[in-house]
Structures are given as structure tokens and as C-alpha cells.
Amino acid sequence: MPLPRWFHLLGSPPFVYGFAGKLTPWLGAASFLLLAIGGYWGLVVAPTERVQGEVYRILYIHPQTAYVGMMAYVVMAVAGGIGYIWRIKLAHAVAVTAAPIGASFAACALATGAIWGRPTWGTFWQWSDPRIMSETLLLFLFLGYLALRAAFEDREKADRVSAILAVVGVVNIPVIHYSVVWWNTLHQGPSIMKVGSPSIAPEMLVPFLIMVAGFTLLFYWLLLNGLRGEIVERERDARWIRQLVEARG
């Protein structure tokens, strides 16, 4: 069966560069709107939690940042794998772009988690906690990926070797998700992504989900923005880049 034309276009740097440029303003605007609405709803409108009080409002950012970190890792691993198997340069460009975004959000999830842990668990950090440790491993996988790439002068070699690390490290993603189910941990169990209905009041669930949507769009906005820069960086010799910079003056 012949592949449809748009599928081939997805491997074409000038097409993706232009398409991403058209898509990013919409993604950025939608993400900003959702984050503003969800942030206001979560901080001002949503009721105070009965046990934790106001500090529970970290709920509207902490799981979302952790989820963006995990999503970034999956994107990095899948793109790296596609690039490795089918030797698609653009897929490697996507993987490289996802890494610093994921690293920053994984670090953010650890930081906001530590801040939330202090008043609720009585500690910022617990070395034996499986959720904290698997999330820390996620951060180190991102940093290891970036460090490994930096060790190669040849970009193609860096692409191939780092893709292997990304694919192998993906086993950590289900470990993070199920760490609260499999082991004893300070962290609470899943309350949204579980069998049966979510165990959270609708007044809190709605802004929570708006923030999830806002952070998801933010991630893809950042990814496409970064990808455009990465494409220019990689295609410097191409004629279309030459024409692009000449047209810009």
C-alpha cells in the first residue's frame, strides 16, 4: 500500500518548518488562555481543601509539570526510535528538542513536589521514596541524554547513540506511574488516571483538567518552536534555508 503524501511531507524539513510556524501562534494562544483560566480557577475559585487547607492548590501545577516531563520523555524516545530505525533526520531533531523541555519540567516537578511535601508530609525529600526516586531518575535520564550527545562531535553519531539511551530509559515511565501502587510511598495513589471514577470533587477536577490541557498545549508549542530552531541549525547547507535567510534580509 503506498503511503499518503502528507506522510512523506512529515519527513521534509522545509514543510515541517513552515507548518510548525503556522501552528505555533494558535497553540501558544490556546495554551495561554487555558493556563490563565485554569490558574485563576484553581487559585481563586476552587474551594479550600478540608484537610490540607490552601496549600493543596499546588495540585493545579505539580502533577501537570510531572506529566509534561513524562510526555517529553516518551516523545523523545519514540522520535529517537523512529530516527534510529528509519534514519529520519527530522525525527532526531524532534528528540533533541524534547530533551531540555523535559529536563526542566522534571526538575520543576521535583521542586514543586518538595515544596508541597514539607507542609503535608513533614519533609522536603525522602531518599527511600520510590515516586521521588523514579522521578529523579527521569531527570538524570534527560541530563544523561544531553551529556551523551555533547560528547560526540559528529551529529549523526550523537543522534544514533543517544536514541538508544532514550529508548532503553523509557522503561522508567511506567515505573514512575505505578510506583505509588507497587511500593509503599509517602506519595498518594492515583486519583485521576485509575479504574473507576476519579476520586476528586468536580469543583477541583475541572480546573485540574483545564490545567492539564493547558500544559499539554504548552509542551507542543514549546516543542514546535524549538524544532524550528533545530531544523535551521541542521539544514544550514540547504538551499531553502539560504533563500529563507536572504528573504529575511
Next chain:
Amino acid sequence: MTEFLRMGGDAAYVWSAYGITLGVMVWNVWWARRRHSKALEKARVFATADRAPKQPTVRQL
């Protein structure tokens, strides 16, 4: 308003967490923009550069 900013006494926790997250978002936007403009600048220099061979010629030696 003050009551809202106090966050029931949890202001330090809530606002530092929101501040860090906002900082990460802003850093990411800044990073993507800087990378893009730097790559375009490099490409511009490359496109306008003299494409003469970089190896020294016999005469130059």
C-alpha cells in the same frame, strides 16, 4: 486581596511553587526563541560567507 495572597498561612509554599513553575515556562520560551534566532543568524553568516576553499593554497604558503 491580602487574604488571597496569604493563602491561609501557606503563602510561602503556594507562591514559591507557582513562581518556580512560571519561571520554568518563561525559561523554555526564552530558550526556544534564542535558539531559533541564533540558528538563523548562523545560517545568514553561512549564506553570505565567501565560499572559497578553506584549505591554504600553495601560493598562500
